[in-house]
Amino acid sequence: xxxxxxxxxLIAGAGxxxxxxxxxxxxxGIRCTVIERNATSLQLPKMERCNARTMEIYxxxxxxxxxxxxxxxxxxxxxxxxxxxxxxxxxVHLPYPSVNAAKAEIAARNDGYVLEPYQLISQYTLExxxxxxxxxxxxxxxxxxxxxxxxxxxxxxVTARVRPSGGADETIRAxxxxxxxxxxxxxxxxxxxRLQGEGRxxxxxxxxxxxxELYDKIPIGTGRHYHIAEPPLFPFIIIxxxxxxxxxxxxxxxxxxMAVIFRExxxxxxxxxxxxxxxxxQNLLCAERYGExxxxxAGDAAHLVIPTGxxxxxxxxxxAIDLSWKLAATLRGWGGAELLxxxxxxxxxxxxxxxxxxxxAARGRFExxxxxxxxxxxxxxxDVEQRKVTEILGxxxxxxxxxxxxxxxxxxxxxxxxxxYIPTSWPGARLPHFWLADxxxxxxxxxLGYTLLRVGPGRHDxxxxxxxxxxxxxxxxxxxVPQLQARELYEHDLLLIRPDLHVVWRANRPPDDPGAIAGIxxxxxxxxxxxxxx
Ligand SMILES: Cc1cc2nc3c(=O)[nH]c(=O)nc-3n(C[C@H](O)[C@H](O)[C@H](O)COP(=O)(O)OP(=O)(O)OC[C@H]3O[C@@H](n4cnc5c(N)ncnc54)[C@H](O)[C@@H]3O)c2cc1C
Numbered sequence: 001x002x003x004x005x006x007x008x009x010l011i012a013g014a015g016x017x018x019x020x021x022x023x024x025x026x027x028x029g030i031r032c033t034v035i036e037r038n039a040t041s042l043q044l045p046k047m048e049r050c051n052a053r054t055m056e057i058y059x060x061x062x063x064x065x066x067x068x069x070x071x072x073x074x075x076x077x078x079x080x081x082x083x084x085x086x087x088x089x090x091x092v093h094l095p096y097p098s099v100n101a102a103k104a105e106i107a108a109r110n111d112g113y114v115l116e117p118y119q120l121i122s123q124y125t126l127e128x129x130x131x132x133x134x135x136x137x138x139x140x141x142x143x144x145x146x147x148x149x150x151x152x153x154x155x156x157x158v159t160a161r162v163r164p165s166g167g168a169d170e171t172i173r174a175x176x177x178x179x180x181x182x183x184x185x186x187x188x189x190x191x192x193x194r195l196q197g198e199g200r201x202x203x204x205x206x207x208x209x210x211x212x213e214l215y216d217k218i219p220i221g222t223g224r225h226y227h228i229a230e231p232p233l234f235p236f237i238i239i240x241x242x243x244x245x246x247x248x249x250x251x252x253x254x255x256x257x258m259a260v261i262f263r264e265x266x267x268x269x270x271x272x273x274x275x276x277x278x279x280x281x282q283n284l285l286c287a288e289r290y291g292e293x294x295x296x297x298a299g300d301a302a303h304l305v306i307p308t309g310x311x312x313x314x315x316x317x318x319x320a321i322d323l324s325w326k327l328a329a330t331l332r333g334w335g336g337a338e339l340l341x342x343x344x345x346x347x348x349x350x351x352x353x354x355x356x357x358x359x360x361a362a363r364g365r366f367e368x369x370x371x372x373x374x375x376x377x378x379x380x381x382x383d384v385e386q387r388k389v390t391e392i393l394g395x396x397x398x399x400x401x402x403x404x405x406x407x408x409x410x411x412x413x414x415x416x417x418x419x420x421y422i423p424t425s426w427p428g429a430r431l432p433h434f435w436l437a438d439x440x441x442x443x444x445x446x447x448l449g450y451t452l453l454r455v456g457p458g459r460h461d462x463x464x465x466x467x468x469x470x471x472x473x474x475x476x477x478x479x480x481v482p483q484l485q486a487r488e489l490y491e492h493d494l495l496l497i498r499p500d501l502h503v504v505w506r507a508n509r510p511p512d513d514p515g516a517i518a519g520i521x522x523x524x525x526x527x528x529x530x531x532x533x534x
Pocket of ligand 1: 012015037048148206298313
């Protein structure tokens, strides 16, 4: 058996989550290897909407413009319809702004709203794009046609047996292994981690159509989702990023029936080609643990949602960005034992919360408006239920790491599970976006390490906290944000921000025990240890 070169982090799976993790680790200077059992990136349609938080993350990773230019035209509206066919009559029309309109709104406000709007991009476009970016990083190796077969860990690392297609098995030695290997994760299964919740809820067929004339001919208006009010199947049609490809979802009896349903749903004679049909299963599941020792799971390996609400890949991207800086910090030597332990403590509650939110969004479709007995009732129910799918910015960007061991938590705070987004600097929350006086975004000023924000006109000597950080070995920059408006938004003079932009600590004066704050933030002390010490 060949012994391959060592790597710091071995990532199993080159789906969107594994590639995002590799991208962030790569820019942090960590050597990693991504192995993918398939020969090519995904070819079939799956996810199509990166949410606002994912787009903020892609902005931080420096790829937001590439994602937007590969995705749906930024002037295209994102409206949702309940209609009898794409020819009408329309029962409910919910308008949602194009990316450019949403960006104009973001530019005009400075109240802590998100920095980036959503982006429609088909997963079959996003994955090759991420792959090409990751392949350009000098410290990341990407190997397709290479399957993770088995692994074992010891005190110093993980030894993985991998199988290149057509070649002999090899061994890769890594300090850490992350399973981003999807719903049937080899890593999760071999660790004996069970999925909890509801599995195999229902099966649907999805077909991909090429219908180049459709977009310009829809008389009811262009949008993103068209729910067809046609019992008993109630199919729905989703635009893909080219505006020439469309997916249809329905519980059809056969592949052929999908073409019939598509033709009927159009409500007008148009030429089209059915390119593919595949079946997919709806699940609401979350792993009981997110890893063991030097091995972690992320993305669909850790949670499976019903895609209604778009909380699948987007939740996985959140996992990747939580885990990457913790891995990098531990490998660099300043990350304490609590840092990697906090990955499960922070992300599993978000996994459970997002599984629940996607279940509620899907229930509205299957048990809400579809069972209405009149068109009027269907319209009023749709108007309520569909908003649980398309108006959940609070779920997407408002998550907070409550009870995290590496956050100086405060009791109370706004509801972290609110459907609507409530900007807050409560410890554990993502720092709300703020436009600085020169119109740059504060998020863009925050580097790869920690940032101590000194907000508003007050002047504080923060040298003891800076010295305490220096003693931990963790990178910390101090940044003054003198604007009063920022002080009003963040409600505190001093805020300590993590590398992933979540708030660790906030106060109106420097801490009495700066070593404790630095120790908690870097995972070098546990919060329980500190509480006991005080
Ligand atoms: C119809 C549909 C619509 C969706 N819409 C949305 C949406 O709008 N928004 C959203 O956020 N999510 C959506 N999702 C969910 C989204 O597609 C998934 O959450 C996403 O693909 C998860 O990414 P991942 O990288 O964790 O896993 P995957 O995309 O499953 O990638 C895992 C990779 O690991 C590889 N692999 C598996 N085992 C091994 C092994 N042993 N060795 C090496 N490689 C291995 C696989 O080949 C695969 O490439 C949708 C899903 C479906 C089915």
